Amino acid sequence: MANTNMQGKVCLVTGANSGIGKVTALELAKLGATVIMVSRNRAKGEAVQAEIKRLSGNENVDLLTADMSSIASVRQLAQEVQAKYPQLHVLLNNAGGMNNKRQVSVDGIEQTWASNYIGPFLLTNLLLDLLKASAPARIINVSSTAHKMGKINFDDLQAEKNYRAFPVYSNSKLALTLFTYELARRLEGTGVTVNNLHPGVIGSNFFGTGLLGRLSKLVMLTPEQGAQTSIYLATAPEVATVSGKYFEKSKISTSSKTSQDQQLGQRLWQVTEELIAQKSNQPINA
Ligand SMILES: NC(=O)c1ccc[n+]([C@@H]2O[C@H](COP(=O)([O-])OP(=O)(O)OC[C@H]3O[C@@H](n4cnc5c(N)ncnc54)[C@H](OP(=O)(O)O)[C@@H]3O)[C@@H](O)[C@H]2O)c1
Known part of the structure; x- marks a missing residue:
């Protein structure tokens, strides 16, 4: 991969404290970008922020905290980004996960759907004007090949009737991929692109810290390999x-x-x- 100089570019990476997002943030910092790391846990984020600064020699590595499954937290994140940064060139919606048991977010939305789809949908929409004003700009959504097994069941988007972890995860990634294409149609002519990707099957914290997690780190591709397509789409x-x-x-x-x-x-x-408006009592662009 060509080492594109990213100096002067501002890149936001969600889920930047772990796995694929951490490597992506590090590589963008090494290329000279100003990196806005987003982590839901401040302590974890701070440790990785210090590591990325040290390994890249780049001091322009910021840390913002947000829970991508919370509408209020995503709104707060967007406001902080808008207040601190006059430009944003790359938005990398990387954070995501899979819950073995059904849980709901603070807004009462099924957690996997909220983190993997609703959060990125909202954050992207809230940052669109900034991205357009910074064009050329790029949005990258980390989906998964699992989207191929997904279904959009409008009668049970929250998986209230039937919760199984992998199908629910697949549905959230299908939604993210559908969002990518609808957004691309809406962004035609703006100078802002949006693409999505499958990173490979990666031994990260995605598979947890139990036996499967330990095994995944031995037999699967590394987060360094998993980050390559994200870095490519952000820089090439x-x-x-x-x-x-x-x-x-x-x-x-x-x-x-x-x-x-x-x-x-x-x-x-x-x-x-409609769901976001109903859960937060305000339209998404309020
Ligand atoms: N690993 C794979 O085989 C694979 C395959 C296809 C797609 N993907 C996708 O790749 C992306 C990165 O995953 P990974 O493999 O690097 O896993 P990972 O090591 O578990 O990293 C996931 C990151 O997302 C963050 N995150 C999850 N839910 C969040 C929320 N509600 N708010 C804020 N941050 C949240 C995690 O924060 P914490 O550290 O606080 O948990 C972590 O930083 C995910 O979207 C995943 O679905 C992974």
């Missing part, structure tokens, strides 16, 4: 104008047929706006 000159695509191993790949259903993408967008 040859994808500066590519938008609305799905990438694997730094190459355009094909996402599921369902993910490309334009009507489904539009309906999901509308339902998502």
Whole structure:
């Protein structure tokens, strides 16, 4: 991968304290970018922020805390970014996870759906004006090949009737991929691109700290390998104008047929706006 100079570029990475996000933040810092790390846990974030500064020699590594599953916290994050940064060139929606048991967010939204889809949807929408004003700019959504097993069941988006961890995770990633394509259509002509990717099957904290987690670190690809496509999409000159695509191993790949259903993408967008408005008693761009 070419070592694009990222000096003067401001890049925000969610889930930057661990796994793929941590490596992505580190590599962007090494390339000279101003990096805004987002972590939900301040102590974990501070430790990684210090490590990234030390390893990259770049002091322009900021840390903001936010819980991506909380509407109020995402709103607060967007306000902090807007207040501190006159420009934002890369928004990397990387944070995500899978819950073995059904839990709900502070807003009463199923937790996986809230963290992996609703949070990135809201954050992106709130930062769109800043991204447009900073164009050329790039939005990158870390999806998963799991989206291919996902379904959008409008009668049970919160998995109240039937909760199984992997299907619910897959649904959230399908929603993120549908969001990517609908957003790409809406952003045509603005100079802001949006793409999504599968990072590979990576031995990170995604698989927890138990036996599966320890095994995953032995047999799966490393977070360094998992971060390559994110870094490529954030930096490579040859994808500066590519938008609305799905990438694997730094190459355009094909996402599921369902993910490309334009009507489904539009309906999901509308339902998502309504859900956020209903849960927070205000329209998303209030
Ligand atoms: N690992 C894989 O095989 C794989 C495959 C396909 C896609 N992905 C996707 O890749 C992305 C990165 O995962 P990873 O493998 O690097 O796993 P990871 O090591 O567990 O990192 C996930 C990051 O997301 C953060 N996060 C999760 N929920 C959050 C929330 N509600 N608010 C704020 N931060 C939150 C985590 O924070 P904490 O440290 O506080 O938990 C952590 O920083 C995820 O979106 C995942 O779905 C991973």
